[in-house]
Amino acid sequence: MIELRHLRYFIAVAEEGHVTRAAARLGIQQPPLSQQIRALEDLVGVALFYRLPRGVELTEAGRVFLGEARAALAQVGHAVEAAQRTARGEQGRLAVGFTSSAAFHPFIPAVVRAFRQQSPEVELVLEESSTGELIEALQRQHLDVAFVRVPAGEAAGITIEALLNEAMLVALPAHHALARGGKRRSIRLTELADETFILSRRPTGPGLYDAIISACRAAGFSPRVGQEAPRMMSTLSLVAAGLGVSIVPESMRRLNTEGIAYLTLSDAPRLVAPLHLAWRSASVSGAMARLIAQVRAMASRA
Incomplete structure (x- = not known):
């Protein structure tokens, strides 16, 4: 199986045109690097380099493979960055519920407006319903957070925090x-x-x-x-x-x-x-954590 390290090693050798210089750049020894390049060629099933007296040169297949290898590593980098940004609450999707009476409290639109300014790449989906229906939607994972009035009894798996x-x-x-x-x-x-x-x-x-x-x-x-x-x-x-x-x-x-x-x-x-904020206790995403923190900060100043 081709691994990311194979691609990184291959790109270094292709860009340096020399295995020894590529090894120095990667911080490894030359013999293991040569072995990894040969292993990669075996996995691909074609020669990627011409071995020359003073270095290496890409074959036609190697030039094509270089472009694809760079694109693959770039895509992995984008995936890592996207995961990190989502974990930080900078992007993703957040479904927010609110009761019909809470919708007219100035606190709710102020929170939504501030969150959009702080996290413009997070898609906000807003839904209006009753307190009981909102709690049920949270439990079914149809909503992430909800502004509710006074819940009736305990709501299993839901954290409910008083705001104002x-x-x-x-x-x-x-x-x-x-x-x-x-x-x-x-x-x-x-x-x-x-x-x-x-x-x-x-x-x-x-x-x-x-x-x-x-x-x-x-x-x-x-x-x-x-x-x-x-x-x-x-x-x-x-x-x-x-x-x-x-x-x-x-x-x-x-x-x-x-x-x-x-x-x-x-x-x-x-x-x-009363106005409360409710969310699932066991699954707080980055965007949820960011919204909860913002709501708490704004409620403390209200």
Whole structure:
């Protein structure tokens, strides 16, 4: 079998035109080098050099072989460099997931923008879904990392790291009496005791769903859930249509949805929407490690 050392030895002899000078260049003795060249010719099955009184000269087959040998070594070099760059996170492919509510938090686009600037040769594939679906996609290796809210229970093989907490707002139909014609800025949770709630379905975001229910009960009432929407956007559409009220992460306000009044909660400081980063514990690639480090650094400054 032809090995890379055979190619390197052959190229050195071809470029020097002399076995002794090639041996000195390679840092080996002349006799072993001559043996390796003869072994290479046996493997190829043709003579690659003419032996001359004062050196060697490539045969026609040798000249063709020289070009191919150089190309082969160059390709190996490219392969090594590509592997090293991938291990350093400088190139490759990274599939990143995020929940529909997290997508509107300014932290997420800031991370994506910064990562693209830092690692322009890494292909980023972005996917939006619910927290439960994102965790499942990580476990099935369909995603590499994901920005999620509050997972339900343990996720086998997944590391989940808290990044930041986001305030929650009450979303009311703009014409609702509690909105007071858009002049009101805050509301007490207890004022919503008689309202019909519209929430995202629990399987879509179990953490936020349970947190809202718990906060209402702590305020002295059990919320009457009239409808459950498949996504946060759907929830806001139903609120705008006047079908009820909801409690959503503050970043959803950035949508500027017509027909909705957003009020801060004055009596539920612990009701927040956490943002976490999740990834497979056992397989952290170079690009994943680079993104995780960047997210941690940016979260520490947020």
